[in-house]
Amino acid sequence: MPLTSNVSRDVVMRIVSWNLGHQTEPRAIKPGFGKVIASLRPDVLFLNEYVHDDKLRAPMLAEFKAMGLAHWRVSKHLSRPSEKPGVHPNRNNQVLAVARVPLRVGDLLGPATHDRGGETNFLHVQPEGVPFEIVGIRVPAYKGAALKAYWAAFATLAAQVANRPIIFVGDFNDDPERVQYVGGSTLASLRGAGWQLPAADGPWSFWRRTRIDHVLASNRVSTPSARYVAQEDGILLAGMESHAISDHAALVVDIA
Numbered sequence: 001m002p003l004t005s006n007v008s009r010d011v012v013m014r015i016v017s018w019n020l021g022h023q024t025e026p027r028a029i030k031p032g033f034g035k036v037i038a039s040l041r042p043d044v045l046f047l048n049e050y051v052h053d054d055k056l057r058a059p060m061l062a063e064f065k066a067m068g069l070a071h072w073r074v075s076k077h078l079s080r081p082s083e084k085p086g087v088h089p090n091r092n093n094q095v096l097a098v099a100r101v102p103l104r105v106g107d108l109l110g111p112a113t114h115d116r117g118g119e120t121n122f123l124h125v126q127p128e129g130v131p132f133e134i135v136g137i138r139v140p141a142y143k144g145a146a147l148k149a150y151w152a153a154f155a156t157l158a159a160q161v162a163n164r165p166i167i168f169v170g171d172f173n174d175d176p177e178r179v180q181y182v183g184g185s186t187l188a189s190l191r192g193a194g195w196q197l198p199a200a201d202g203p204w205s206f207w208r209r210t211r212i213d214h215v216l217a218s219n220r221v222s223t224p225s226a227r228y229v230a231q232e233d234g235i236l237l238a239g240m241e242s243h244a245i246s247d248h249a250a251l252v253v254d255i256a
Helices: 033-040 054-066 144-161 182-192
Strands: 013-019 044-050 071-074 094-099 103-105 122-127 133-138 166-171 213-217 224-229 250-255
Touching: 013 033, 013 133, 013 166, 013 213, 033 054, 033 250, 044 122, 044 133, 044 166, 071 103, 071 122, 094 122, 094 133, 144 182, 166 250, 182 213, 213 224, 213 250
Parallel strands: 013 044, 133 166
Antiparallel strands: 013 250, 044 094, 071 094, 103 122, 122 133, 166 213, 224 250
8 A cells, every 4th residue: 555645654554533523414514524635635534424326426536536545435324213104214324435546345243232233334355465454443332231232242253353453443422531431342352362453543533522532443454544634625514503514523543
């Protein structure tokens, strides 16, 4: 894979993960988005809390292609079952991966959940010529028993692939320093079991000043570094202001 041109020569690959905050609607991409991506110069870009539509997203994908990000994959569209008879099923959000090299969809599936959100918010890819696998992920905002079941399933999955060169990157919806919560406790346990979970530079990744976007890498991968980018080239990436592109900062991960 080509060396990313705006980082040091020790960096061989840059992954950018960004929660766009689209919830379950195919919302318009806000002004400045393309300029930010061009400035960050990812080799692989993951967008989560994203909803795909071939026609609506065609201009965005064309802009990516002009940047050299010509290859893309998107997680399956699986609707949430309707809770009321006769009511049309609701959408789940998805994960989009865009890259400079061809992407093959891998064998891993997200945790099976009652509303299928664990599967749609999960995309496993193998970039051509890259010696590790990558999963773009967003942990759904479940509560109670559903959240506990999700994290139990994710911990089982992580144990099964711990000996593979693999990276999980995205919105984990919790912080490994908040061990009083099931997500934080599970992340801390995975770190204790040998998974790499670097603390990203920057104060927060979500506008409520929480650190919930992470990169989780097996010990078969070179140590990644990570940082949160909430503003780039004068453009506000994260905040509740109307001109902010999202409510999340971009997570920039460099693999040495």
